[in-house]
Structure formats: structure tokens, C-alpha cells
Amino acid sequence: MGLEEKLPEGILTTQLEALVNWSRQNSTWPLLFGLACCAIEMIATGTARYDIARYGSELFRASPRQADLMIVSGRVSNKMAPVIKRIYDQMCEPKWVIAMGICASAGGPFNNYAIIQGVDKIMPVDVYVPGCPPRPESLLYALDKLREKQAKDTFRTYANLDQPTQLTASEIDALESLRQKQTA
Numbered sequence: 143m144g145l146e147e148k149l150p151e152g153i154l155t156t157q158l159e160a161l162v163n164w165s166r167q168n169s170t171w172p173l174l175f176g177l178a179c180c181a182i183e184m185i186a187t188g189t190a191r192y193d194i195a196r197y198g199s200e201l202f203r204a205s206p207r208q209a210d211l212m213i214v215s216g217r218v219s220n221k222m223a224p225v226i227k228r229i230y231d232q233m234c235e236p237k238w239v240i241a242m243g244i245c246a247s248a249g250g251p252f253n254n255y256a257i258i259q260g261v262d263k264i265m266p267v268d269v270y271v272p273g274c275p276p277r278p279e280s281l282l283y284a285l286d287k288l289r290e291k292q293a294k295d296t297f298r299t300y301a302n303l304d305q306p307t308q309l310t311a312s313e314i315d316a317l318e319s320l321r322q323k324q325t326a
């Protein structure tokens with residue numbers, strides 16, 4: 143006994159949160175950019191052989207305002223960090239980040255002054271993908287993990303969205319002045 147038994151055929155009932163999460167899980171659009179060698183594997187993920195379209199994520203968007211997933215595919219240099227951070231800030235909420243490869247996750251083999259030791263120093267990361275480079279299957283698995291996370295989202299999750307992200311304006315300025323010193 144329930145409402146479903148009284149409804150005509152073809153009508154479904156669900157919770158609004160579940161419906162919203164379902165639509166987000168199946169239409170997560172990545173931002174169109176790559177940083178280094180990992181980007182080649184990310185590009186391969188979009189080909190017919192790997193078929194990222196099965197997740198509705200084949201629409202790599204050239205504008206941060208039309209993307210809700212940032213795949214950081216490659217090492218993040220001090221020079222690029224303020225740029226990436228600004229692009230991340232321009233993306234609308236809700237938004238997600240995948241750190242693709244060991245360089246984006248933790249600096250990789252580049253343990254030096256020029257490379258940020260993990261993109262999570264400048265923005266929150268949802269899924270880390272190990273490997274150098276990770277294969278397209280690994281990125282698809284990361285998308286699977288992200289979908290699991292999206293399925294658990296609640297409207298309450300977004301209640302504190304106006305909290306500042308991890309990098310403050312003065313920290314961005316410090317990165318920018320470091321970049322200027324390096325390029326002088």
C-alpha cells in the first residue's frame with residue numbers, strides 16, 4: 143500500500159535531493175584545460191575508445207562559468223597557481239575538483255621551489271588519482287568515485303558556501319610576486 147499504487151502507470155515519485163543529485167551525477171561538465179603530460183590521458187578519455195560520454199561528461203567547456211568540474215591534469219607551477227585559482231573561483235557552485243596524477247596530487251617527482259606540492263594547497267580536492275600518468279580508466283574510476291560523492295550531497299552541504307576557499311587574497315598576491323621574481 144502506498145501512493146505509487148494509486149498513481150497511473152509511468153509516474154514516479156522521488157525526493158527532490160535525489161533528483162537533483164541524479165541530474166548532477168549524469169551531467170558533470172569538465173573545464174577545458176590541461177597543464178602537462180596528464181592532459182594527454184585526459185584528452186584520450188574523451189575519445190570513443192573510452193567514452194566519457196557515458197557519464198554525460200563529454201562536454202569539456204571552454205568557459206569556467208559553464209563547467210562544474212576542474213580536472214587538474216598535470217603539475218601546478220607557482221606561475222600557474224594564481225591563474226588556476228582564479229579560474230576555479232570563476233566556476234559556479236556546486237563545483238568539484240579531481241587531482242589527476244601524482245604531480246597534481248602531491249608534486250610528484252618535482253620536489254622543488256617551482257612546483258606546488260599538491261593542488262590541494264590552493265583549492266579543495268574531491269578525488270585524487272594516483273599514477274604517472276594515470277590511464278583513462280583511472281580517470282573514469284575517479285569520475286565513478288565523484289558520482290558516489292555527488293549522490294550523497296544534500297542541500298545542507300551548500301549552506302556554508304560563502305566561506306572563503308583555502309587561499310586568501312594576500313596568499314595569491316604572494317604567489318604572484320614570486321612568479322614575477324622568477325620571470326624577471
Ligand code: SF4
Pocket residue numbers: 178179180215216217242243244245246250273274275276
Ligand atoms: S604525473 Fe607524470 S604524466 Fe602526470 S604531469 Fe606529472 S610527470 Fe606528467
